[in-house]
Amino acid sequence: MTDLYLDIRSVSKHFGELAAVKDVSLQVRKGEVVSIIGPSGSGKSTLLRCINQLELIDGGEIAIEGERIIAVEDGDRVKLPEKQVRGGLKKLGMVFQHFNLFPHKSVIENLIEAPMVVDRLRRSEIEPYARELLSKVGLADKADAYPNRLSGGQKQRVAIARALAMKPDILLCDEPTSALDPELVGEVLAVLKQLAGEHMTMLVVTHEMSFARDVCDRVVFMDQGGIIEDASPEKLFSDPDHPRIKLFLRKML
Ligand code: ADP
Ligand code: MG
Numbered sequence: 001m002t003d004l005y006l007d008i009r010s011v012s013k014h015f016g017e018l019a020a021v022k023d024v025s026l027q028v029r030k031g032e033v034v035s036i037i038g039p040s041g042s043g044k045s046t047l048l049r050c051i052n053q054l055e056l057i058d059g060g061e062i063a064i065e066g067e068r069i070i071a072v073e074d075g076d077r078v079k080l081p082e083k084q085v086r087g088g089l090k091k092l093g094m095v096f097q098h099f100n101l102f103p104h105k106s107v108i109e110n111l112i113e114a115p116m117v118v119d120r121l122r123r124s125e126i127e128p129y130a131r132e133l134l135s136k137v138g139l140a141d142k143a144d145a146y147p148n149r150l151s152g153g154q155k156q157r158v159a160i161a162r163a164l165a166m167k168p169d170i171l172l173c174d175e176p177t178s179a180l181d182p183e184l185v186g187e188v189l190a191v192l193k194q195l196a197g198e199h200m201t202m203l204v205v206t207h208e209m210s211f212a213r214d215v216c217d218r219v220v221f222m223d224q225g226g227i228i229e230d231a232s233p234e235k236l237f238s239d240p241d242h243p244r245i246k247l248f249l250r251k252m253l
Contacts, residue, residue, distance in 0.1 A: 002066040003030040011060035020046040022225035031199040035212040038222035064088035093168030097175040099155040101147040108143040133161040153184030173204040
């Protein structure tokens with residue numbers, strides 16, 4: 001078993017003529033928390049969606065813990081064992097900007113759905129752990145509530161608990177606080193910070209510069225589909241190599 005949890009090599013994704021992701025390589029090691037920052041339209045979401053195959057890449061390859069889950073050589077998809085691909089994808093948890101909870105299911109049902117369907121566990125086998133996760137995100141008392149009764153911050157904490165219910169090795173988060181009212185951002189960041197403290201491996205697209213600076217081990221800056229810098233927060237925020245990053249940070253901070 002490798003401690004290289006996520007290995008993205010020369011990945012590209014086009015939408016027609018547009019190269020949304022261009023020759024991106026990025027590695028995340030076990031226990032690392034890496035943030036991706038950069039202007040709107042720079043390919044951050046597309047890159048995350050390529051990792052969990054919500055988008056199919058048209059160049060490069062992606063491996064989870066040493067096993068390739070997708071690879072394209074000379075424009076053709078490489079045939080990989082289905083078990084290997086499914087196994088790799090199962091190690092990924094995803095948290096979306098707009099929560100994507102099942103609206104017609106209660107909070108606890110949202111958490112137990114995937115373990116029941118994907119892992120074929122019985123409700124009684126998964127429910128205690130699901131309740132533990134709800135306590136962890138501070139929502140033990142909301143188990144039977146429906147999503148439309150929750151604030152945005154509560155919804156996103158449910159979404160994080162739901163992702164964790166599948167016991168992922170890597171948590172991918174796409175702007176988890178961007179849809180929230182400012183006063184609700186902190187409660188979600190606190191949960192992510194707690195997970196980072198527990199050495200959860202995470203790749204987080206964010207506009208929260210303080211989170212990137214204070215919580216992450218590395219910060220990756222994307223611009224026009226490419227990674228233009230991948231550095232420690234100290235380096236990236238105080239002395240970035242690229243003038244575009246300086247400009248971006250001046251606007252953000
Ligand atoms: P970011 O998350 O950094 O704001 P995105 O990954 O969403 O950027 O988008 C990168 C580029 O790809 C943008 O120009 C966007 O308009 C384009 N794009 C994203 N998804 C699609 C799609 N499904 N079809 C066509 N173009 C898309
Ligand atoms: Mg995005």
